[in-house]
Amino acid sequence: MNVHDKYKPLSWWDKTYIPLVIDGLAVTLRHFFRNIRLHILNVIGIKTKERGAVTYQYPEEMRPLWPRTRTLHRLMRREDGSPRCVACMMCETACPARCIYIVAEERPEVQIEKQPKIFNIDLGKCVFCGYCVEACPEDAIRMDTGIIDIASYTRNGMLLTKEQLLNIEPKVENYVSRPDLMEGQPIY
């Protein structure tokens, strides 16, 4: 049996494509009126649980970040405020983009011994793979700040230093805190 047999030949009316165009327009219009209705109702505060179009009005409106989303890096601190990183260079070794630059130095406390003197990440090169986080034996580097608006007018502006990385204020509110409440919501 020829596989093409199961397709019915198009009639001349079908071949004009007019019925398909009408079908398509109907779908578009249905969404249009549904969204207009819901957006207006949302603005005046009715039916806020149900939302209109999937479009997020970024940057006015943040898209909710799923808890596993990798966002801007930060370096963690110990209880005494010193960097948790021991400059073992595992992240630097694992990084496929070779965008981490570490230079180590002696640390005063003899039990820890080592700390980074320079710790730069060139975000212009970073591919946000998260291998650095995976490789770290000290949980010293994390990608959980919730910051995704990383841009700069210069290449140098994309290079974050140790001090900057240690002092990043995480925006946890950008993350979805209760994934279960997002049930039924579109997360793209």
Add this chain to the structure above:
Amino acid sequence: MPTITIDGKQLTVDEGKTVIQAAEEAGIYIPRYCYHPGLRIVGQCRICLVEIEKMPKLQVACYTRVQDGMVVHVNSEKAKRARQQVLEFLLVNHPIDCPVCDQAGECYLQEYYMQFGLYDPKMVEDKNKKHKAVPVGPHVVLDSERCILCTRCVRFCDEISKTSELGVFHRGDHAELLPYPGRTLDNPYSANVVDICPVGALTERDFRFKVRVWYLDETKSVCPGCATGCNIEIHTSKARPYKNEGRRIARLKPRYNPDVNDYWICDYGRYGFLFVDDDSRIEQPLVKQNGEFQELSWDDALQMVSGVINTALENGKAVRILGSAQMTNEDLYALKRFGNEVLETHDIPVTVKPLEKPYSDDFLIREDKNPNTRGAALLGFDTEPAATEKLLTACRNGEVYTLIIFHHDLFKGFAEDEVKAALDKVDSVIFVGSNLNPTAELASYVLPSCTWAEKDGTFTNYAGRVQKINEAIEPLEGSLPEWKILRRLARQFDHTFAYFEAEDVFRDIVKKVPAFTGMSYRALGDRGMLVSENGRSVQQAEVKEELTVVSK
């Protein structure tokens, strides 16, 4: 000679060998910590346990002599399990601070743990705390928590350096490796303990925290520090240049050569590479104008220098050369040709006797601090220091119009006014070298050459062993190997030296100089060849590559 069977392989070995050595001959690697082929055997760490038929218990392979008919099982379940347990014991008090440990990556605890570690440790007690980051000597840091008490370092200090600074103190799990009270690990060979320590208990102060070992590239070379010519590996950090304070060479490590240095090198040689990335390196040809050095291009520099030499030659005035035994055979041969063919001078001195007698001993360190004095002598240079004195006297008497100095700092060998008086009388001094020194400051022209780590070539050590050096890092921009400088300079006088690489020069040497007969870069191999006294050079048996860890 006893015949034994190891893991099903039958072989006949020399009387008096131990099982670990016999297994090595059979190509079977037995794990080891305390056993080191260069040191006395003590059988202390027990990681080398193997099963031997008809013996009631497992035996240490490093200490048990082979006997005829012995049947050894290295990889039987019982032996493997025993080694796993021994490793677990060695780790009982080990801090496992690999992230901050410089040994990580070349550590035999890591190596064996990956192979046969007990991944489910049974140890729940707290670990003993010991001393960390103790600078036990000028070159070595001790972390006694990481020490597994194999006593390799203790035996090194007792047997090789014969200084006995280190010992094991206290008992049981409080046993700790430390220097004897009031002693520091300060001897001319001290940093070798870092190489033989199988774990990260002894690490280098100079290398500490600079580069992770897995970033390093290795190039086989020969130490230029003295006439012994110890075999070394140059470890370079090329891929991540922001590390190591911008130094391209990270460290030097000894390379095994039983004919020269065995497993060891001295500390002078080990830290003698710092000049390579020093601020005093010359990066462009220099010419002195109004007492100040001006940079200029190679073409201009060669034109100026050849102009100076030409003027002298045309007016029948003397142009003399002071060569250097720091140069390779290839450089010296090109220099010889340049002297003979272009300048028509035949006696070229190469040695300057230092004012202070340098340190030497009867093990590796020799008084002659040049790696290639023997090679210079074989190539027809005058290696007597008296020849240099004569040259300086000639300069002082105004008999020399142009003097070309290679590398030497004359102030290290002669009194200050003596040098100044001599160089003042010379119309133009041309200095060829890698680093600026007080003598170079007095020159009118300076041509930058590259260092031994930046070129291919050969050195002939005091015993007449010709050994190969290899380019570990690219020449500093603007610097050239001496033979290339001489080739280009000869070109200015319409002499063609048809050399394109160092090997071409060496081929020419082999053809023209009888002592080098039968050699080639390939034949030199890793161990070098002895020059021949009677036209036949001595071929060495190929050294067996040291067995690498075989995973099982």
